[in-house]
Amino acid sequence: MDLRAVRGMKDILPEHVGQWHRLERTFRAAAERHGYAEVRTPLLEPTELFVRQIGESTDVVEKEMYSFERHGDALTVRPEGTAGVARAYVQNAVQGKEPVSRWYYLGPMFRAERPAKGRLRQFHQAGCELFGDPGPVCDAELIGLVAEVVGELGIGDYRIHVNSIGSKAAQARYREALRSHFAPIAGSLSEDSRRRLQTNPLRILDSKSPEDAAAIAAAPTATELLDGDDAAHFQGLCRYLESLELPFVVDPKLVRGLDYYTRTLFELRTTTDELGAQSALAGGGRYDGMVESLGGPAVPAIGFAMGLERLLALMPEAAAAAGPHCYLVTLGEPTHAPALRLASRLRQAGLRVELDARAASLKAKLRRADGLRASLCLLLGEGELARGVVTVKDLARHEQWEVSLEEAPRSLGTRLAEGPPPAGAGSRDG
RNA sequence: GUGGGUAUAGCUCAGCUGGUUAGAGCACUGGAUUGUGGCUCCAGGUGUCGCGGGUUCAAAUCCCGUUACUCACCCCA
Known part of the structure; x- marks a missing residue:
């Protein structure tokens, strides 16, 4: 690269x-x-x-x-x-x-x-x-x-x-005091500090060179x-x-x-x-x-x-970021357009929705839903489409059911508002 | 700007004093389960071994150069 x-x-x-x-x-x-x-x-x-x-x-x-x-x-x-x-x-x-x-x-x-x-x-x-x-x-x-x-x-x-x-006036006095402190022993100072004696004696004070330590300790404050x-x-x-x-x-x-x-x-x-x-x-x-x-x-x-x-x-490690509320999985090309529309309606209802219309297997898509810590996974296949429903799967509770496409935004919104699923699953705040 | 360390798969790294087809874990994909996840099992890698040169019958391995990254000095957030 x-x-x-x-x-x-x-x-x-x-x-x-x-x-x-x-x-x-x-x-x-x-x-x-x-x-x-x-x-x-x-x-x-x-x-x-x-x-x-x-x-x-x-x-x-x-x-x-x-x-x-x-x-x-x-x-x-x-x-x-x-x-x-x-x-x-x-x-x-x-x-x-x-x-x-x-x-x-x-x-x-x-x-x-x-x-x-x-x-x-x-x-x-x-x-x-x-x-x-x-x-x-x-x-x-x-x-x-x-x-x-x-x-x-x-x-x-x-x-x-x-x-x-x-004040600036005090700093000028202090600079002079440092110069008269360090100048007689300049030979024993580090190279950097000898240079700083001319440019800015204040900064000799934060030198970490061992050869400067004694001179700094004795310097006026x-x-x-x-x-x-x-x-x-x-x-x-x-x-x-x-x-x-x-x-x-x-x-x-x-x-x-x-x-x-x-x-x-x-x-x-x-x-x-x-x-x-x-x-x-x-x-x-x-x-x-x-x-x-x-x-x-x-x-x-x-x-x-x-x-x-x-x-x-x-900072201490934060909890994992919140996953989507709904991970919407399509199964077959005919379900793509209806899934797009469903995702859009769910988002209008305020839900975080991620649509997965890849050609990958259902197993791979569910694995991804799990990896994202989605609360719900929605499955829209041709069977569901024919019946006018979507399969809803609660990933944490291992339960699944169907809701009508019509009712989905209201039903899922209510379901998610009921609170988080049992420990170890669902969204967490970062 | 000056020094040291490191550089091998997407990521984290093994790879001995040079030896033939360069490995593991994680991740990813497929399968076991013709549409059901986290666990398990099986299968899947043609990777400019940073780049260039040199030594050698043979180099990821040794040498030189170079670039990048990184750490330290300096200084600061």
Whole structure:
């Protein structure tokens, strides 16, 4: 086969879409309970949007974006959701319509990384963005929302990591403090970390190289350097998380790879190894400067995104998808047209009907009805046709009877409404 | 981008230090039951052994190259 899906981009086959729907339903319901409404923004944005908001020297911008030029416009397929949503917020002057906006989104993101376990080039995120509230009450509430969704999905093995890197000014001070801490010992650092000393010393902190471990442990932490307002904000966040009874760990080494964050940072990390070397299920933080840097007023904002493939990998197996109510089997060409009409009338009555007019044996068709977990199998042969009836077979109860073609939609509708057949058979909800 | 691993039937995989017609399970089809399923039994496979080259009397097996997938680094969802 020479035409395959692009590397790192996967087909989601019908057998898995039930799980996706469950995940999306759970997320939407939780977000809407918290007052969030869905926003849909384009997959393509001006390249400049991501370069300026995510940061020129970040990995995402330096090497992971799908960028191209078309009709003179430099465009990029979105690598994340926040920048586009913030752009939409500013462009539509939403701050003038309401003091606080709660928006959620759902969809594919694209990063041209080398794929690995838990990491794809097209992956899906669901996220929330809250504009107009500086926190920290809403920060805690937002983290609570993420935990709620993850918990409802049946995922329990995770930890909430929280940190604060302060305002942009505090970050600049912190960067300097890290530089003066690491510069004298640069010789003992890993090659990557020596490079990061120049580009972004914050990210030395999440280096996993053993040679960096001691230097990182001795490094100053961001929270130590927070000034009055920043420190109070972070203390408030921790206090509110406690009052929500959300277990969390303060993780001074939590530094995220996007430049736009201010103050609050958080991640939900799985404590299992189901995701290989990856561990983040969801991540987010505050980005108080973004709206203003996009040309809007100084509106504070916070948000998060969850990786849907990663959540799916940790979700417990769901029950089998519901089969059809009726599996309608024809026997012989003369029954085809009447069967088509019967199927259509049954569907009008609200039933899920699958018609099997293959030339295969009755045995093969019944086997298929069974494999699909159909509730009822309907047999329409020439004998039935002559008598104006259809044979109805309850696959779970091993009973069969005839009903007139005329009466079938009403009779079968009633029968199916009576409830599921005995255990182990019939339809189940996913 | 840099490394490691893998590549045999639709799927999951056996196939030993090279040896003649390349196997199993699952799935699928037919039959046992001329129109009755899940269990059982019987039967059914012409598969570019990823691709190209090399070594050899002989290559799925050894060597080289190449492509794809995968895992790890990096970074993140």
